[in-house]
Amino acid sequence: NAGVMQNPRHLVRRRGQEARLRCSPMKGHSHVYWYRQLPEEGLKFMVYLQKENIIDESGMPKERFSAEFPKEGPSILRIQQVVRGDSAAYFCASSRARNEKLFFGSGTQLSVL
Amino acid sequence: DQQVKQNSPSLSVQEGRISILNCDYTNSMFDYFLWYKKYPAEGPTFLISISSIKDKNEDGRFTVFLNKSAKHLSLHIVPSQPGDSAVYFCAASAEPGFGNEKLTFGTGTRLTIIP
Numbered sequence: 001n002a003g004v005m006q007n008p009r010h011l012v013r014r015r016g017q018e019a020r021l022r023c024s025p026m027k028g029h030s031h032v033y034w035y036r037q038l039p040e041e042g043l044k045f046m047v048y049l050q051k052e053n054i055i056d057e058s059g060m061p062k063e064r065f066s067a068e069f070p071k072e073g074p075s076i077l078r079i080q081q082v083v084r085g086d087s088a089a090y091f092c093a094s095s096r097a098r099n100e101k102l103f104f105g106s107g108t109q110l111s112v113l
Numbered sequence: 114d115q116q117v118k119q120n121s122p123s124l125s126v127q128e129g130r131i132s133i134l135n136c137d138y139t140n141s142m143f144d145y146f147l148w149y150k151k152y153p154a155e156g157p158t159f160l161i162s163i164s165s166i167k168d169k170n171e172d173g174r175f176t177v178f179l180n181k182s183a184k185h186l187s188l189h190i191v192p193s194q195p196g197d198s199a200v201y202f203c204a205a206s207a208e209p210g211f212g213n214e215k216l217t218f219g220t221g222t223r224l225t226i227i228p
Contacts, residue, residue: 006156043157102159
């Protein structure tokens with residue numbers, strides 16, 4: 001029974017490059033959430049998606065960040081022109097329905113050099 | 114602006130004793146509270162929750178207490194076991210109907226159980 005799968009586990013990028021983080025939700029889950037954890041801080045909500053729809057992106061930075069959850073395939077969090085301040089752990093979570101328990105993946109640690 | 118605060122970054126407790134982790138919040142719109150446990154290199158795992166209409170919820174060795182007037186909640190683990198050693202995050206939601214999105218997390222407390 002595979003849980004929420006995130007890849008890669010670690011991603012190193014130089015300033016100005018693009019970062020793509022992938023998340024495959026648990027089987028049967030159609031709700032996906034992205035959270036970011038900066039060093040010494042708690043997890044912060046970024047975006048909530050259902051298949052092919054962005055439901056709430058109020059936590060997403062206004063520029064350079066985008067997210068999608070296509071009909072087929074994983075959810076992608078894309079960060080363009082990365083800067084050092086983007087270095088963080090990015091966690092994806094999924095749920096079967098909006099008000100059901102969240103299951104988190106193991107996260108992607110992004111390091112920007 | 115840290116709306117959910119865990120003021121103790123770390124806590125050490127003897128095996129078999131009670132562990133008490135504390136959490137304070139400032140947003141009076143929060144009406145649903147959760148505790149998550151996180152091991153290194155893993156994602157947070159849901160532990161227990163409580164809605165604002167209750168002041169206590171118990172699940173096995175874990176009990177969460179909510180004091181709305183003080184905007185304070187606590188997690189009690191008794192008896193503490195070595196496998197409980199982890200980082201514990203308090204989280205809160207202001208979404209109606211126990212909405213899971215837009216959880217606001219605290220910074221976590223690292224609990225170490227001493228054998």
